[in-house]
Structure formats: C-alpha cells, structure tokens
Amino acid sequence: MPVRQPLQQVRFGGIEAGITDAHGLKAERQPPVFYLRGKCVVIYLRCSVLHRPNHSRISLPDEDSTAAFAARLAPALQAGMVIYLRGDLGAGKTTLVRGLLRALGYDGRVKSPTYTLIEQYDIAGLNLRHFDLYRFRDAEEWEAAGFRDEFDGRNIxxxxxxxxxxGLLPPADLEINFEILPHGRTLDLQALTDTGKQCLAALPD
Ligand SMILES: Nc1ncnc2c1ncn2[C@@H]1O[C@H](COP(=O)(O)OP(=O)(O)OP(=O)(O)O)[C@@H](O)[C@H]1O
Ligand SMILES: [Mg+2]
Structure with missing residues (x-):
C-alpha cells in the first residue's frame, strides 16, 4: 500500500510522525498528544471522520459556486467514469458540465445536448461525452445512434x-443529484463503485 503524504507532520527527538487519511477517509487536523513514559515515547494521534467516502453533500448558493465546485471535481475525474446527473429541468446539470470543461481548459462553446443528445469534447488528455437524454426515445435509437460504443471504459x-x-445505460460510478432551492442548489454526490469512491476521496478541499 503506497504511503501517502501526511496531512500533518511532527518531529519529536529523532521520531517523525504524520497523520494521513487512511482508506480515503478525511482526517481532521488535530494536534497530536504526546506522553513521555520512561525512555519510551507514546504518541496518540487523534483524528475523526468528517464524511464517508461514498457520499458527499455540497451547497451551491449561486452559479459561481457551481463553477467553483466543477473546478474541484475536474482533477478528480478518471478515464472511463460514468456519471449520472439527476435533477429537474433547470437544476444546473449542464452548468456543472460547462464548469468541468472550463476547468479542463476548454474555451469553446458548450451547448446543451438537448437536441443532439450527445456532445463530444477531447481535452486535457480526457475524452468527455456529455449526454442529455431528455428527448431520448427507445432502445432502437440507442443502437442506431451508437451510444453503446461511447461507454468504452475510456470516455468519461x-x-x-x-x-x-x-436498462440501456451502463451503471454509474457516481451519481450527482441536484436539488433546486429558492436561492441556489444542493448537490448530493453518491459514489457507487470503487472508481466513484476514489473520485470523491480525491476531491481537493
Ligand atoms: N448553484 C446555482 N445557483 C443558482 N442558479 C444556478 C446554479 N447553478 C446553475 N444555475 C442556473 O440554473 C439555470 C439552468 O441551468 P442548466 O441549464 O445547467 O440546467 P439543467 O439541469 O441542465 O437543465 P435541463 O434538464 O433543462 O438540461 C441556469 O440559468 C444557471 O445559471
Ligand atoms: Mg441540461
């Protein structure tokens, strides 16, 4: 198991110790407690779990905060991920995708795939496929449009x-549910696979 960069490092005499985030859990920084017992140094490290790595809830009071969250999510994306974006009309799903693309360096137009059903972007070494299936009809259309081939383990x-x-879509690694509030949105992120959990655990603060 690779040793991660500690969140906090302390030195006591010749001993160096660090607090890391084990198994993707977020460790809260708290001062370590030291006790001296004879010649032996006992170090108690206190940490507490802030959230489970398969679920996260995020408040987005305005459109700028959606863009800011997208900038956090972008570096945590992995090739081959499938992400479901759920929420009512106008909930902010396309806004999040636009933010992801901007964060990855795409400066072209990001259209909603309302009529085309899919838009493609190859940027920053990643192949993104943005679907809007609101007007999607049936399995025949799925095959005819070649959507099956887009879920190739490489495309995001x-x-x-x-x-x-x-029944046609492959299962999601991550589901993002958008809730519309009187002012802003709330996002509920649910990781459904190890890849999804890794993505949540890799979200920068
Ligand atoms: N965090 C936020 N707070 C307030 N408004 C937001 C937020 N995020 C996005 N919006 C606004 O929500 C509106 C609709 O966004 P968007 O088109 O992304 O919705 P959508 O979920 O993709 O809708 P559809 O299902 O119709 O495709 C936009 O006007 C956008 O500015
Ligand atoms: Mg949309």
Whole structure:
C-alpha cells in the first residue's frame, strides 16, 4: 500500500510522525498528544471522520459556486467514469458540465445536448461525452445512434436524464443529484463503485 503524504507532520527527538487519511477517509487536523513514559515515547494521534467516502453533500448558493465546485471535481475525474446527473429541468446539470470543461481548459462553446443528445469534447488528455437524454426515445435509437460504443471504459460519460435510458445505460460510478432551492442548489454526490469512491476521496478541499 503506497504511503501517502501526511496531512500533518511532527518531529519529536529523532521520531517523525504524520497523520494521513487512511482508506480515503478525511482526517481532521488535530494536534497530536504526546506522553513521555520512561525512555519510551507514546504518541496518540487523534483524528475523526468528517464524511464517508461514498457520499458527499455540497451547497451551491449561486452559479459561481457551481463553477467553483466543477473546478474541484475536474482533477478528480478518471478515464472511463460514468456519471449520472439527476435533477429537474433547470437544476444546473449542464452548468456543472460547462464548469468541468472550463476547468479542463476548454474555451469553446458548450451547448446543451438537448437536441443532439450527445456532445463530444477531447481535452486535457480526457475524452468527455456529455449526454442529455431528455428527448431520448427507445432502445432502437440507442443502437442506431451508437451510444453503446461511447461507454468504452475510456470516455468519461456525463449523463443528464439517465432515467430516460434505464436498462440501456451502463451503471454509474457516481451519481450527482441536484436539488433546486429558492436561492441556489444542493448537490448530493453518491459514489457507487470503487472508481466513484476514489473520485470523491480525491476531491481537493
Ligand atoms: N448553484 C446555482 N445557483 C443558482 N442558479 C444556478 C446554479 N447553478 C446553475 N444555475 C442556473 O440554473 C439555470 C439552468 O441551468 P442548466 O441549464 O445547467 O440546467 P439543467 O439541469 O441542465 O437543465 P435541463 O434538464 O433543462 O438540461 C441556469 O440559468 C444557471 O445559471
Ligand atoms: Mg441540461
């Protein structure tokens, strides 16, 4: 198991110790407690779990905060990921995808795939596929449009309205649920595979 960079490092005499985040759990920084017993140094490291790595809830009070969250999510994306984006019309799904693309350095137009059903972006060494399946009809269309081939284990597939293609879509690594509030949005992120959990654990603070 690789040794991770500690969140906090302390030195006591010749001994060096660090607090790291084991198994993707976020460790809260707290001062370590030292006790001297004879010649032996006993070090108690206190840490507490802030959230489980398969779930995260994020408050986005305005559109700028959606862009800021997208900038955090972008470096945590992994090739081959499938991400479902759930939420009502106008909940902010496309805004998040636009933010991801901007964060990855894409400065072209990001259209909603409302009519095309899919838009493709190859940027920063990643192949993103943005689906909006609101107008998607049936399995015949799925095959005819070649959507099956897009889920090739390399493309990052971001899917709005996944419920429209239930039974055809591969399962998600990560589901993001958007809730519309009077002011802003709340995001609920649910990791459903190890890849999804790694993505949540890799979100920078
Ligand atoms: N955090 C936020 N707070 C307030 N408004 C936001 C936030 N994020 C996005 N919006 C606004 O929500 C509106 C609709 O966003 P968007 O088109 O991304 O929705 P959508 O979920 O993709 O909708 P659809 O299902 O119709 O494709 C935009 O006007 C955008 O500015
Ligand atoms: Mg949309």
């Amino acid at each position: 597939c971001l899917v709005e309205w996944p419920e429209q293609a239930a």
